[in-house]
Amino acid sequence: MTNRVAVSGSTGRLGALVCEVVEQHPDFELVARLRSTSGPEEGADADIVIDVSRPDASPGIVDRALARGQQVVVGTSGWSAALLAELAAKLERTPERGVIVVPNFSLGSVLGTALARIAAPYFDAVEVVEAHHPGKVDSPSGTAVRTAELMAEARGGRPVEAPFADQPARGELVAGIPVHSLRLAGVVAKQEVRFGGPGEVLTLTHDTHSNEAYRAGVRAALEAAPGARGLTVGLDALLGLHGAALDGGAR
Numbered sequence: 224m225t226n227r228v229a230v231s232g233s234t235g236r237l238g239a240l241v242c243e244v245v246e247q248h249p250d251f252e253l254v255a256r257l258r259s260t261s262g263p264e265e266g267a268d269a270d271i272v273i274d275v276s277r278p279d280a281s282p283g284i285v286d287r288a289l290a291r292g293q294q295v296v297v298g299t300s301g302w303s304a305a306l307l308a309e310l311a312a313k314l315e316r317t318p319e320r321g322v323i324v325v326p327n328f329s330l331g332s333v334l335g336t337a338l339a340r341i342a343a344p345y346f347d348a349v350e351v352v353e354a355h356h357p358g359k360v361d362s363p364s365g366t367a368v369r370t371a372e373l374m375a376e377a378r379g380g381r382p383v384e385a386p387f388a389d390q391p392a393r394g395e396l397v398a399g400i401p402v403h404s405l406r407l408a409g410v411v412a413k414q415e416v417r418f419g420g421p422g423e424v425l426t427l428t429h430d431t432h433s434n435e436a437y438r439a440g441v442r443a444a445l446e447a448a449p450g451a452r453g454l455t456v457g458l459d460a461l462l463g464l465h466g467a468a469l470d471g472g473a474r
């Protein structure tokens with residue numbers, strides 16, 4: 224059976240790639256290319272909605288899709304732990320529906336975050352520096368927020384060294400971890416997680432050089448969408464990285 228797909232944010236940088244992945248997949252049919260000016264009924268006949276729009280629009284797009292009984296994949300940033308918890312609660316009331324939220328479709332980024340999660344309990348100084356193209360509307364990036372939240376969880380509530388909440392130049396605290404955002408021409412996406420200890424620094428760096436980095440992850444999420452139930456977060460969940468040593472954990 225062919226699954227009918229609507230892509231929200233289809234005119235964007237990521238949306239163009241997502242449309243291409245859907246069109247090239249034999250089991251899926253692209254039935255709607257949605258954008259900011261699309262009416263609420265456009266895409267109503269799709270089985271699956273893939274949202275890659277903007278953080279301020281994404282929660283409403285997901286709510287509307289769920290109300291219509293559609294399966295959802297979200298690549299849009301801005302889904303903090305608090306918003307994900309609200310979404311999980313909503314999905315408990317519709318267990319036959321599923322939403323997959325993927326903060327980063329790149330394999331290297333997902334592994335970078337997983338490695339950061341392993342290292343996080345072992346250093347008291349932890350900072351995240353992320354850089355993106357100047358067209359990115361949000362900061363910090365969704366990936367940086369997710370990485371900080373997972374590192375804080377792996378530390379089991381033990382705070383990092385960040386006694387400077389009143390000094391904006393030292394970064395924004397996300398789950399207690401300082402995050403610094405750069406927006407620069409010439410950059411696609413980059414994230415560094417730096418861990419400081421006595422006499423040493425460990426730096427985990429991930430560079431995205433082109434949107435091609437997202438293609439395989441988008442395809443994996445698309446293929447998982449019809450069978451998804453409840454809330455699934457992260458490409459790591461789709462790739463089965465959970466439960467492996469990569470899960471890290473509090474010391």
Ligand SMILES: NC(=O)C1=CN([C@@H]2O[C@H](COP(=O)(O)OP(=O)(O)OC[C@H]3O[C@@H](n4cnc5c(N)ncnc54)[C@H](OP(=O)(O)O)[C@@H]3O)[C@@H](O)[C@H]2O)C=CC1
Nearest residue numbers: 232233234235236237258259276280298299300326327328
């Ligand atoms: N998960 C991942 O791996 C990745 C996630 N992203 C995230 O995906 C999102 C999109 O990024 P990117 O493609 O660079 O963004 P762009 O600015 O290139 O595109 C944004 C898209 O969203 C649409 N849009 C804007 N406002 C609304 C609205 N209110 N309602 C519905 N649609 C709207 C735009 O339509 P219009 O043309 O009409 O303005 C456009 O199609 C961002 O949140 C970004 O962080 C990006 C890359 C990878």
Ligand SMILES: O=C(O)C1=N[C@H](C(=O)O)C[C@H](O)C1
Nearest residue numbers: 300326327359364365366412
């Ligand atoms: O806007 C982008 O470009 C990206 N957004 C996502 C994020 O906010 O983390 C994923 C990736 O970093 C590219």
